[in-house]
Amino acid sequence: MTHSFKLITAILILAPMSFFNNALAHHAFAAEFDKEKPVRLIGTVTEMKWANPHAWIYVDVENSDGEVVNWAFETRAANSLIRIGWRPADLPAGTVLEIQGWQARNDSPTASLSAATLPGGRKLFSGTPD
Amino acid sequence: MLPHLLILLVLVAGPASGQTLPRTADGKPDLQGIWRPVNRASYDLEDHVARYDMPAGVSVVDGGKIPYQPWASEQQLRNFENRSSEDPLRNCFLPGVPRIMAMESPFHIFQTTNHIAITFEWQQVFRLIYTNGSPPLYAGIESWMGNSRGHWEGDVLVVEVIDQNDKTWLDAAGNFHSEEIFVTERYQLLDTDTIEYEATIDDPKVFTRPWTIKLELQRQTHMDGILEYQCQAEKEEANGDFERDENTWYPASVPVDNEPFDADASEGLPLPTTPAEIPRLSDGTPNISGFFMADAGGANYGLEKHDGDTLLPPSRGQVVDPVDGMLPYQVWARAERVDRELPHRGYDDPTAHCFVAGIPRSHYVPAPFFMIQPPGYILILYERMSWRRIALDDHSRPPDTMRLWQGHSIGRWEEDTLVVESQNFNGKSWLNETGDVVSHMQAVVETFTPVSESQIIYRATVSDPIPYTRPWTIEMPFNRENQELLEVACLEDNGDLQHLKDVRDEYRSRQIDEE
Numbered sequence: 001m002t003h004s005f006k007l008i009t010a011i012l013i014l015a016p017m018s019f020f021n022n023a024l025a026h027h028a029f030a031a032e033f034d035k036e037k038p039v040r041l042i043g044t045v046t047e048m049k050w051a052n053p054h055a056w057i058y059v060d061v062e063n064s065d066g067e068v069v070n071w072a073f074e075t076r077a078a079n080s081l082i083r084i085g086w087r088p089a090d091l092p093a094g095t096v097l098e099i100q101g102w103q104a105r106n107d108s109p110t111a112s113l114s115a116a117t118l119p120g121g122r123k124l125f126s127g128t129p130d
Numbered sequence: 131m132l133p134h135l136l137i138l139l140v141l142v143a144g145p146a147s148g149q150t151l152p153r154t155a156d157g158k159p160d161l162q163g164i165w166r167p168v169n170r171a172s173y174d175l176e177d178h179v180a181r182y183d184m185p186a187g188v189s190v191v192d193g194g195k196i197p198y199q200p201w202a203s204e205q206q207l208r209n210f211e212n213r214s215s216e217d218p219l220r221n222c223f224l225p226g227v228p229r230i231m232a233m234e235s236p237f238h239i240f241q242t243t244n245h246i247a248i249t250f251e252w253q254q255v256f257r258l259i260y261t262n263g264s265p266p267l268y269a270g271i272e273s274w275m276g277n278s279r280g281h282w283e284g285d286v287l288v289v290e291v292i293d294q295n296d297k298t299w300l301d302a303a304g305n306f307h308s309e310e311i312f313v314t315e316r317y318q319l320l321d322t323d324t325i326e327y328e329a330t331i332d333d334p335k336v337f338t339r340p341w342t343i344k345l346e347l348q349r350q351t352h353m354d355g356i357l358e359y360q361c362q363a364e365k366e367e368a369n370g371d372f373e374r375d376e377n378t379w380y381p382a383s384v385p386v387d388n389e390p391f392d393a394d395a396s397e398g399l400p401l402p403t404t405p406a407e408i409p410r411l412s413d414g415t416p417n418i419s420g421f422f423m424a425d426a427g428g429a430n431y432g433l434e435k436h437d438g439d440t441l442l443p444p445s446r447g448q449v450v451d452p453v454d455g456m457l458p459y460q461v462w463a464r465a466e467r468v469d470r471e472l473p474h475r476g477y478d479d480p481t482a483h484c485f486v487a488g489i490p491r492s493h494y495v496p497a498p499f500f501m502i503q504p505p506g507y508i509l510i511l512y513e514r515m516s517w518r519r520i521a522l523d524d525h526s527r528p529p530d531t532m533r534l535w536q537g538h539s540i541g542r543w544e545e546d547t548l549v550v551e552s553q554n555f556n557g558k559s560w561l562n563e564t565g566d567v568v569s570h571m572q573a574v575v576e577t578f579t580p581v582s583e584s585q586i587i588y589r590a591t592v593s594d595p596i597p598y599t600r601p602w603t604i605e606m607p608f609n610r611e612n613q614e615l616l617e618v619a620c621l622e623d624n625g626d627l628q629h630l631k632d633v634r635d636e637y638r639s640r641q642i643d644e645e
Contacts, residue, residue, distance in 0.1 A: 026481050026482065026484070026495075026514070026620065026626075027476060027479060027481065027482035027563060027626050027627075027630060028442075028471075028473075028476040028479060028482070028563040028564065028630075029441040029442070030439065030440075030441040030442045030471075030473065030476075031472075031473040031474075031475070031476020031477070031630055031633060032473075032476060032626055032629045032630055032633065033441055035439070035440035035441050049623060051622055051623035052617070052618040052619060052620055052622070052623070053484070053618060053620045053623075053624065053626075054623075054626065056623070056625070072625070074626070077497075077618070079497075079513070079616040079617075079618065082268060082271060082616060083613070083616075087270075102440070102441060104629050105473060105629070105632070105633045106629050106632035106633060106636070108629070110625075110629065112441065
């Protein structure tokens with residue numbers, strides 16, 4: 001792992017975040033996640049779990065103490081990603097993502113994904129993979 | 131009475147002639163009905179002696195033994211030893227094919243020219259088998275139940291099942307397969323009440339050659355319909371993870387401050403108009419078969435209009451009666467609704483546990499659904515994993531003590547509108563994730579009115595004197611899409627539930643500390 005990761009939560013740049021494209025929920029997001037705990041991280045994808053009711057992106061992020069923490073970002077149902085043309089091969093491990101969301105109320109390194117940006121500025125899961 | 135007439139005709143002709151099987155209008159053997167296997171294959175496909183929880187049985191495998199590769203034979207023995215914890219059904223997971231066909235619960239086959247649907251009690255899973263020659267839209271997407279395509283070879287229905295994952299077993303004895311499994315099923319009606327079922331399993335990663343099981347399925351003539359077995363819900367109720375709601379669950383008592391219910395207060399809105407030129411079946415009935423998605427406008431986040439918040443999507447409001455758009459709550463129930471929106475109550479929403487969504491929520495949960503119109507029924511298959519059988523001819527009701535997540539539905543066509551009346555609910559559902567309330571007293575009258583080739587206007591009038599002061603009605607369009615259902619095996623990865631439980635438990639321990 002030679003990438004340098006930065007945890008940017010402390011900066012708290014509250015760019016407008018859109019939750020609603022993630023809204024195919026099977027549970028209350030406001031109950032699980034805390035809108036007072038926005039997170040914005042840069043990290044490397046270790047795995048994307050293509051599951052229902054929600055797919056998860058696991059990302060290695062280095063914190064300010066130099067520790068690498070594996071964050072879990074919850075996103076839409078695998079089915080809704082499949083329907084807009086995404087397939088498991090489209091987000092391989094090793095991809096670097098800038099990722100935003102809200103952290104879980106139980107303070108685990110878990111968050112609801114609001115936006116993720118690929119190198120080059122393309123938004124993840126907006127539209128089709130091409 | 132038509133099915134009985136058909137049976138009589140076959141008896142008169144004599145099943146031995148082989149020429150007078152019951153047939154559908156398009157001439158195919160009529161498989162529609164309730165069936166059940168008559169063997170012990172669900173315990174072990176091979177010969178087996180009796181054990182605790184496992185009655186003895188003889189092999190249903192052609193040739194007696196499953197032709198495992200040596201490594202796989204050893205794996206099967208380990209699976210057998212660990213079956214009490216490792217069998218996927220212990221976790222209420224979906225059984226896969228062919229295991230689901232050999233389980234002891236009855237299943238209901240529905241048949242049209244283009245589709246055969248099989249509905250099961252286990253987790254209310256279903257199989258939708260396309261018989262119209264169309265290729266799978268999502269080939270390559272693995273699932274627990276796979277993707278089934280069928281065709282007729284003479285009088286035999288042949289179904290090919292692809293894209294099953296490697297997580298299911300073939301029986302309770304640890305017989306297993308890999309993700310390379312390819313199953314070819316053959317359904318042959320031997321007489322009115324018997325199907326000879328064969329499944330050939332080809333999996334070069336695990337076996338030395340393809341092999342075949344053969345089962346006899348018997349028609350369950352004494353049954354009107356199958357019931358529900360929500361395995362995970364029963365498990366969580368038994369172990370205390372899903373707690374009884376005294377106000378809503380059957381047989382809840384009416385809260386003390388309940389006001390008299392005005393059952394006549396509904397506005398009785400006029401129905402939309404159906405154009406004559408919409409697609410119709412041969413008898414003139416509107417053709418409402420196919421894939422639909424509700425334009426629900428955020429109904430799953432509240433049926434009353436509200437603006438969105440950071441983590442709560444907005445709702446445009448679906449209540450059309452009363453005209454103010456507000457649900458006519460009893461005082462106690464409005465307070466309960468407000469409470470349910472607090473973070474520590476998120477855990478109590480049944481769909482957060484992956485339980486079935488109930489009616490009308492199954493239509494806007496949000497997930498698509500697929501409707502078919504076999505003789506005598508409307509069948510709705512919900513992608514968020516449940517089915518609903520609406521009987522058009524049989525208007526008998528189950529006893530009051532029979533309580534179901536999806537209720538019991540009977541339907542009729544009133545001109546071009548399908549009217550469905552449902553009752554016998556268990557009162558365990560929430561109407562959405564913010565907790566709009568229903569109880570076991572819920573009675574629902576739904577109307578499905580086609581207004582174009584591609585749209586149905588849906589209304590649901592809910593009468594429930596426990597939480598409400600009068601009946602109310604919601605409305606939303608269902609839009610037809612050129613799509614296929616996928617599978618939602620919700621239990622496979624529901625990590626959210628633990629987080630929601632943490633929030634609830636933390637709240638409860640804080641309450642105890644404050645006392």
